[in-house]
Amino acid sequence: MERREVVKVEKFDGSPAFSTTNDHVQTSYPFMQGQHGFDLVDGDKNALGFMELLGMQDFSPSLLDMIQVPIPPAQAPNVQVVTESPPELLNQPATPNSSSISSASSEGLNDEPVNKSVDDEVEEQEKNKKELKPKKTNQKRQREPRFAFMTKSEVDHLEDGYRWRKYGQKAVKNSPFPRSYYRCTTASCIVKKRVERSFSDPSVVVTTYEGQHTHPSPVMPRPNFIGPASDSGFSSTAAFAMPMQRRLSFYQQHQSRQQQPPFVNSFSPLGFGYNGSTTNAAAINYLQYEKRFCSSSGSTLLKDHGLLQDLVPSHMLKEE
DNA sequence: CGATTTTGACCGGCGC
DNA sequence: GCGCCGGTCAAAATCG
Numbered sequence: 001m002e003r004r005e006v007v008k009v010e011k012f013d014g015s016p017a018f019s020t021t022n023d024h025v026q027t028s029y030p031f032m033q034g035q036h037g038f039d040l041v042d043g044d045k046n047a048l049g050f051m052e053l054l055g056m057q058d059f060s061p062s063l064l065d066m067i068q069v070p071i072p073p074a075q076a077p078n079v080q081v082v083t084e085s086p087p088e089l090l091n092q093p094a095t096p097n098s099s100s101i102s103s104a105s106s107e108g109l110n111d112e113p114v115n116k117s118v119d120d121e122v123e124e125q126e127k128n129k130k131e132l133k134p135k136k137t138n139q140k141r142q143r144e145p146r147f148a149f150m151t152k153s154e155v156d157h158l159e160d161g162y163r164w165r166k167y168g169q170k171a172v173k174n175s176p177f178p179r180s181y182y183r184c185t186t187a188s189c190i191v192k193k194r195v196e197r198s199f200s201d202p203s204v205v206v207t208t209y210e211g212q213h214t215h216p217s218p219v220m221p222r223p224n225f226i227g228p229a230s231d232s233g234f235s236s237t238a239a240f241a242m243p244m245q246r247r248l249s250f251y252q253q254h255q256s257r258q259q260q261p262p263f264v265n266s267f268s269p270l271g272f273g274y275n276g277s278t279t280n281a282a283a284i285n286y287l288q289y290e291k292r293f294c295s296s297s298g299s300t301l302l303k304d305h306g307l308l309q310d311l312v313p314s315h316m317l318k319e320e
Numbered sequence: 321c322g323a324t325t326t327t328g329a330c331c332g333g334c335g336c
Numbered sequence: 337g338c339g340c341c342g343g344t345c346a347a348a349a350t351c352g
Contacts (some may be wrong), residue, residue, distance in 0.1 A: 166325055169343060181343070185323085194343090 149207040156180065156195050156205055161217040164193065175199035189214045 095248035151158055157180065172179045179196035191211040198204035 165323080167346095168343095169325090169327075170342070179342090183344095192343095229342075 053262055145212075146208050148206060150198070151205045151207060152201075152203050153205050154203070156197055157182070158195070158205065158207055162186075162213065163193070172199070177202070184213060186213075218271050219303045 149158075157164075163185040165185045166180055167183050168181040169178050170181070175196070177197035177199060179194055182193045182195065184191040191209065191212075191213050193210065194206075194208045196206050198206060
């Protein structure tokens with residue numbers, strides 16, 4: 001029962017970096033900065049961080065509204081991605097200042113030249129457009145806040161509890177991997193997400209959510225697991241809210257449609273006997289995320305154990 | 321048969 | 337104005 005996921009929390013420059021690691025799935029949360037001691041990428045600035053890389057230049061205060069998670073100041077500063085992957089892949093700063101990922105905005109943090117953090121590839125891709133596009137968010141159409149997840153997974157489309165409909169796919173410049181565009185199938189819900197595989201590290205999938213769900217997850221009865229999060233207001237409509245309580249059952253129901261590679265079955269991130277590694281990945285990611293950000297104590301970061309148990313069906317957690 | 325995926329065309333923004 | 341590029345549309349194909 002102990003094999004859930006390994007959460008890594010590392011600090012560089014006082015920046016908490018963390019990522020969740022499962023046997024086969026790992027997620028990083030480069031985003032989330034601002035408020036509560038975080039630094040959110042300022043849309044006006046040249047975001048130096050991951051968000052920017054991901055095209056988060058549009059991150060605006062609105063995001064803060066969406067992401068209202070009480071985060072311990074201590075952990076706040078830079079959310080950095082830490083991965084087991086080779087540095088080159090995710091650009092993980094092994095050094096204290098390396099940072100990366102998301103140091104964005106405010107003050108010196110973003111000024112950091114950032115050692116290219118997250119993914120070179122992403123960096124390349126997104127960066128270009130970012131820089132090219134200063135900020136037009138004000139006048140022209142404004143985008144919904146985006147939220148990105150970097151997940152180490154074998155499958156591209158991570159199941160997150162919501163139903164998505166693919167509406168496009170484009171080749172990514174400088175990358176052999178295409179980017180897929182999905183839209184929430186729920187009527188009236190305008191949430192979209194982009195999924196692309198890291199060029200630098202094919203094992204990493206970058207999922208970017210845009211907008212907020214205006215409805216509960218179609219696959220989950222009720223978000224009771226959101227406990228603390230609810231207080232923060234983060235639970236109900238976060239665009240990236242990935243209810244995964246029933247995610248697995250959902251997955252089972254729909255896996256047929258979730259183009260699952262054969263090998264998926266062999267990958268049970270948490271040792272779950274599920275074939276939906278994607279599901280697990282997303283679930284874990286989210287859980288980790290929530291746990292981390294919603295908990296007010298820093299210690300929580302290191303205590304994710306109970307998390308899955310609470311959120312994930314016992315059979316899932318059942319290590320085997 | 322309805323829902324979803326595929327995929328080329330189209331659109332708008334931006335740099336040159 | 338032109339071309340590039342990211343993002344979206346929509347008809348056709350596919351799936352269950």
